[in-house]
Amino acid sequence: xxxxxxxxxRAGVSTATVSKVLSNTPYFTDTTRDKVMAAVEELGYTxxxxxxxxxxxxSHIIAVVFPYVFEAIFEDPLVLRILEGIESESRERGYNLxxxxxxxxxxxxxxxxxxxxxSGYVDGVIALDNLPSISALxxxxxxxxxxxxxxxxxxxxxxxxxxxxxxxQLLQHLVAFGHRDIGIIAVPExxxxxxxxxxxxxxxxxxxxxxxxxxxxxxxxxxxxxSGDKATKTLLTEHPELTALLCLNDRMAMGxxxxxxxxxxxxxxxxxxxxxxxxxxxAIVAPxxxxxxxxxxxxxRAAAKMLFDILDGHKPERVEMPTHLIVRESxxxxx
Amino acid sequence: xxxxxxxxxRAGVSTATVSKVLSNTPYFTDTTRDKVMAAVEELGYTxxxxxxxxxxxxSHIIAVVFPYVFEAIFEDPLVLRILEGIESESRERGYNLxxxxxxxxxxxxxxxxxxxxxSGYVDGVIALDNLPSISALxxxxxxxxxxxxxxxxxxxxxxxxxxxxxxxQLLQHLVAFGHRDIGIIAVPExxxxxxxxxxxxxxxxxxxxxxxxxxxxxxxxxxxxxSGDKATKTLLTEHPELTALLCLNDRMAMGxxxxxxxxxxxxxxxxxxxxxxxxxxxAIVAPxxxxxxxxxxxxxRAAAKMLFDILDGHKPERVEMPTHLIVRESxxxxx
DNA sequence: ATTGGCACGTTAAGCGTTTAACTATAGAAT
DNA sequence: ATTCTATAGTTAAACGCTTAACGTGCCAAT
Numbered sequence: 001x002x003x004x005x006x007x008x009x010r011a012g013v014s015t016a017t018v019s020k021v022l023s024n025t026p027y028f029t030d031t032t033r034d035k036v037m038a039a040v041e042e043l044g045y046t047x048x049x050x051x052x053x054x055x056x057x058x059s060h061i062i063a064v065v066f067p068y069v070f071e072a073i074f075e076d077p078l079v080l081r082i083l084e085g086i087e088s089e090s091r092e093r094g095y096n097l098x099x100x101x102x103x104x105x106x107x108x109x110x111x112x113x114x115x116x117x118x119s120g121y122v123d124g125v126i127a128l129d130n131l132p133s134i135s136a137l138x139x140x141x142x143x144x145x146x147x148x149x150x151x152x153x154x155x156x157x158x159x160x161x162x163x164x165x166x167x168x169q170l171l172q173h174l175v176a177f178g179h180r181d182i183g184i185i186a187v188p189e190x191x192x193x194x195x196x197x198x199x200x201x202x203x204x205x206x207x208x209x210x211x212x213x214x215x216x217x218x219x220x221x222x223x224x225x226x227s228g229d230k231a232t233k234t235l236l237t238e239h240p241e242l243t244a245l246l247c248l249n250d251r252m253a254m255g256x257x258x259x260x261x262x263x264x265x266x267x268x269x270x271x272x273x274x275x276x277x278x279x280x281x282x283a284i285v286a287p288x289x290x291x292x293x294x295x296x297x298x299x300x301r302a303a304a305k306m307l308f309d310i311l312d313g314h315k316p317e318r319v320e321m322p323t324h325l326i327v328r329e330s331x332x333x334x335x
Numbered sequence: 336x337x338x339x340x341x342x343x344x345r346a347g348v349s350t351a352t353v354s355k356v357l358s359n360t361p362y363f364t365d366t367t368r369d370k371v372m373a374a375v376e377e378l379g380y381t382x383x384x385x386x387x388x389x390x391x392x393x394s395h396i397i398a399v400v401f402p403y404v405f406e407a408i409f410e411d412p413l414v415l416r417i418l419e420g421i422e423s424e425s426r427e428r429g430y431n432l433x434x435x436x437x438x439x440x441x442x443x444x445x446x447x448x449x450x451x452x453x454s455g456y457v458d459g460v461i462a463l464d465n466l467p468s469i470s471a472l473x474x475x476x477x478x479x480x481x482x483x484x485x486x487x488x489x490x491x492x493x494x495x496x497x498x499x500x501x502x503x504q505l506l507q508h509l510v511a512f513g514h515r516d517i518g519i520i521a522v523p524e525x526x527x528x529x530x531x532x533x534x535x536x537x538x539x540x541x542x543x544x545x546x547x548x549x550x551x552x553x554x555x556x557x558x559x560x561x562s563g564d565k566a567t568k569t570l571l572t573e574h575p576e577l578t579a580l581l582c583l584n585d586r587m588a589m590g591x592x593x594x595x596x597x598x599x600x601x602x603x604x605x606x607x608x609x610x611x612x613x614x615x616x617x618a619i620v621a622p623x624x625x626x627x628x629x630x631x632x633x634x635x636r637a638a639a640k641m642l643f644d645i646l647d648g649h650k651p652e653r654v655e656m657p658t659h660l661i662v663r664e665s666x667x668x669x670x
Numbered sequence: 671a672t673t674g675g676c677a678c679g680t681t682a683a684g685c686g687t688t689t690a691a692c693t694a695t696a697g698a699a700t
Numbered sequence: 701a702t703t704c705t706a707t708a709g710t711t712a713a714a715c716g717c718t719t720a721a722c723g724t725g726c727c728a729a730t
Contacts, residue, residue, distance in 0.1 A: 001455065001478075003686055014710050019688060027707055046453035050394060051686035053385035054715050061433070074419035074632075075615065077412060084409035087436055096451060097434045098396070101422055116431060118381035120336065120716090143336075225619055254619045261621075280410065281616030284560055284589045286596075297409075338716055349680050354718060362678055386716035389685050455686090 002043035011039035022047070058123055061096045062307060063116065065127035067136045068101045077279045078296045079128075082150065085300025086126060093308055098122060104134050118143050124307045126300075129153040130193045146310040148303050152193035157310060159303040159319045161294040163194045166323035167201025170246055170274050170292060173325055175209045177333045179244040179272060182211070183235040184218040185228055185256060186248045198248055198276065217242065221252045228255025236263065236271070243271060243334035250275035250282045250291055257285070257330065272331035288328035295321050337378035346374035357382070393458055396431045397642060398451065400462035402471045403436045412614045413631045414463075417485065420635025421461060428643055433457060439469050453478050459642045461635075464488040465528045481645040485638050487528035492645060494638040494654045496629040498529045501658035502536025505581055505609050505627060508660055510544045512668045514579040514607060517546070518570040519553040520563055520591060521583045533583055533611065552577065556587045563590025571598065571606070578606060578669035585610035585617045585626055592620070592665065607666035623663035630656050 008015040013032060021028055021036040039045070053059040064086055066073045073079055083097075090097055098121070102113035117125065117139040123146070127136040130151035137155060140147040149158040174182055189196050206213040217239045221227025228247060232255065236242060245260075247253035253275030257267050267273050267287055275282060278293035302319045309316040343350040348367060356363055356371045374380070388394040399421055401408045408414055418432075425432055433456070437448035452460065452474040458481070462471040465486035472490060475482035484493040509517055524531050541548040552574045556562025563582060567590065571577060580595075582588035588610030592602050602608050602622055610617060613628035637654045644651040 001453075004688095005686075015687080016689075016711075017709060020709090023688085025689095027709085029708070032708080044453075046450055048389070048686050049451075049454040049456040050385050050388035051455075051715090052688075054383070054389050054685090054717085055687040055689085057688095057715080059385060064434075074415050074422075077415075077615075080409050080412075080415050083434075087409075087434070091436075091447065094447065096456075099399075099418075099422070099432045099434050101426075112426065112429065115381055116384075118336075119384040120386075121384040121431075251619075258619070258621075280412075281619065284586075284593070284616065285619065286593075286621050339718095340716075350717080351681075351719075352679060355679090358718085360719095362676090364678070367678080383716050386685090387718075389687085389715090390717040390719085392685075392718095 001048070002045040003048070004045075006043055007036065007039045007045050010043060011035045053121070057120070059121055060094060061098050061122050062090060062124045062126060062304075063098045063100050063122040065100045065102065065113075065125060065136050067104045067128060067131065067134075069104060069131060073101060073128075078277060078294070081296035082128070082300035082303075085297035085302070086304045087300075088297075089301045089304035089308070093304075095123075095308075102136065104131070104136060106133060108134055108138060114139050117145055124148075124311055126150065126303045126307055129155075129158075132190055132193055146307060148306045148310070150299060150303050152197065157306055157316060157318070159299060159306060159321070161194070161299055161321050162323050163197035163294075164201040164204070166276060166292040166294065167198035167203075167248075168205040169201075169323065169325040170276065171202045171205035171209070173290065173327070174244045174246060174272060174274065174331060175205065175211070177244075177272065177331060179334055180211060181239070181241045182216060182244045182246055183239060183242045184216055184246050184248075185231045185235070185252050186218060186220050187223060188220050195248055202246065221255070223249050223251060225251045225255040225258070228252030229259040230255070232256040232259035233263075236260070244331065245271060245273045247273065247275050250277045250279045250289060253289055253291070253330070254281070254285055257287075257289075268330055268332035269335060272334070274331050278326050282326075283328070287330045290328045290331040291326050293324045293326050295324070336383070337380040338383070339380075341378055342371065342374045342380050345378060346370040388456070392455070394456055395429060396433050396457050397425060397459045397461060397639075398433045398435050398457040400435045400437065400448075400460060400471050402439045402463060402466065402469075404439060404466060408436060408463075413612060413629070416631035417463070417635035417638075420632035420637070421639045422635075423632075424636045424639035424643070428639075430458075430643075437471065439466070439471060441468060443469055443473060449474050452480060459483075459646055461485065461638045461642055464490075464493075467525055467528055481642060483638050483641045483645070485634060487532065492641055492651060492653070494634060494641060494656070496529070496634055496656050497658050498532035498629075499536040499539070501611060501627040501629065502533035502538075502583075503540040504536075504658065504660040505533075505611065506537045506540035506544070508625065508662070509579045509581060509607060509609065509666060510540065510546070512579075512607065512666060514669055515546060516574070516576045517551060517579045517581055518574060518577045519551055519581050519583075520556055520566045520570070520587050521553060522555050522558060530583055537581065556590070558584050558586060560586045560590040560593070563587030564594040565590070567591040567594035568598075571595070579666065580606060580608045582608065582610050585612045585614045585624060588624055588626070588665070589616070589620055592622075592624075603665055603667035604670060607669070609666050613661050617661075618663070622665045625663045625666040626661050628659045628661050630659070 004015045102110035125140045125147040129149035203213040219231035221231045275291040282289040306316045339350045437445035460475045460482040464484035538548040554566035556566045610626040617624040641651045
């Protein structure tokens, strides 16, 4: 592999000159520039990034952290969409993405992850940070590495989806159809900050509509399809008066639809169902699911933008992405 | 940040000693080892990976390359599953993953990608390499970087799913139900190597069953749901005798089901439908889709294992992962 | 008593960049 | 003629680590 040295020798200048020409420092004659460029071309020179990182202290790598927790991160389509947003922004800025999926536990010691963050290998960190029990960004903060969180962890820089409005829109939609007896399928609130906020939104909409939130029947699942199925069974047998089910993610909503049909009922004419996330499958199941789109790619893009802002020395403001109600066919007026 | 130097000073030894103790080189008294470890602990020392990479020539980073082509890579759930396999294997080996999604074109010049590969930053490359028009691994080969392909590109090291068998199993399944008039929904063969192989498998099964493959009605889509819908309309109106549709991916199969219902027919009692990929949605659509599972995580894992084998100086054999027919409810005996 | 070999450490030379500090030249200003 | 300034380029010292080569005791074997 050709080095700076080789290029310098070939071009008949010093290594410093080559380096400066390549990094576009001013004060060079066109002749010198051309000589250097020609040598670079002839030797097929590519700078060694490790050396550059060591010397300059900038690796041009940012770590994308998807904590590997109880929920399999690799099964969630949203993850990929967020990644897409981060990628597209980073690529424009000439940054590379290092993917890390640490196994976070209460005592927060995934040594590999710790070491990666502290190693000087990454210029910044973007993390999905939504678990109340633990923050993925703690190692970054400890080492003063620029970091942005996607989620609700209290930190200087973060990007989040407006889960409150999402929950609110969902219930408002059902109420607008005339539903009053609405069941909720959620997950235990401690597991996920965003869930807490979605439920607050639901509560706000309930208050607004004169529905007693605390009296609304509720069953918790674990985000999986099967759990939505099961929760629906419990809910509908114990509360036959229900005309609608509000599910806090699409997979559980699909489980709900499945169970409703098993019970010989129809969606939406007997029971309306709404979900959350707008995963690809939501549009193609039968009936197509009314749900909330959280604009995952934009979320990722905003996080990346924010990180670059920080790296540029600015102090960006917190970003909250609006959610969009996607009206399809799984919710309608009650009989 | 503490450096080797600081640790050495604190422990009262030379930097070389510290380095060797940390890398577990033999020949050290327990006293020395303890002194060094204590100093490391006290200073919270973490090796600087850039320096290590520069000095040793090994970055402990491997590039995962998902070429960004006509099909949006970020929408394909399989990608995430493959990534999962690569990740789990790499994490065990202490390697980090650098994600690259180069925009490959005929003249193969995504400068960023080229530069990344040639930069000495990555010890090896794993790429999704399935496009006849261009190989994502060409830059790696040029620079003699260890590389493994996931796909059919002719290269020394590769891992692939047994698409031939997948296609074969699918048609065999339909034939076993007694279907003879079967339509094919595919994509233009030039777009994807694996499609070619799936179709060869279909042909083999057709031959075996005494069906004239070349006479089987066929329509091509673009992997998307809408295209499956459209292809189905064409196929069923031109060939009303068809009793089954073999689709080369699940999304087109879902489009097919949609269209069949729109035409007032039932799946599977009027028309059987089978897909390919076993995406998560396949299990939850109605009716649940009979399809082929290609074990994406295992594919990724195998690719990573192979790369590490190469890095260890071995010459691993090509790997072909078996496919599994997942029987659900979208295919049944014809009326 | 000498030799040899092993165990335990150290010295110092890189690895390929960046960059502060410096030199040199030429033209402009005094 | 002298000084100053801006431009053009060089020198050499980092950056933090690995590793080949080289001591230096110490003990067993001759």
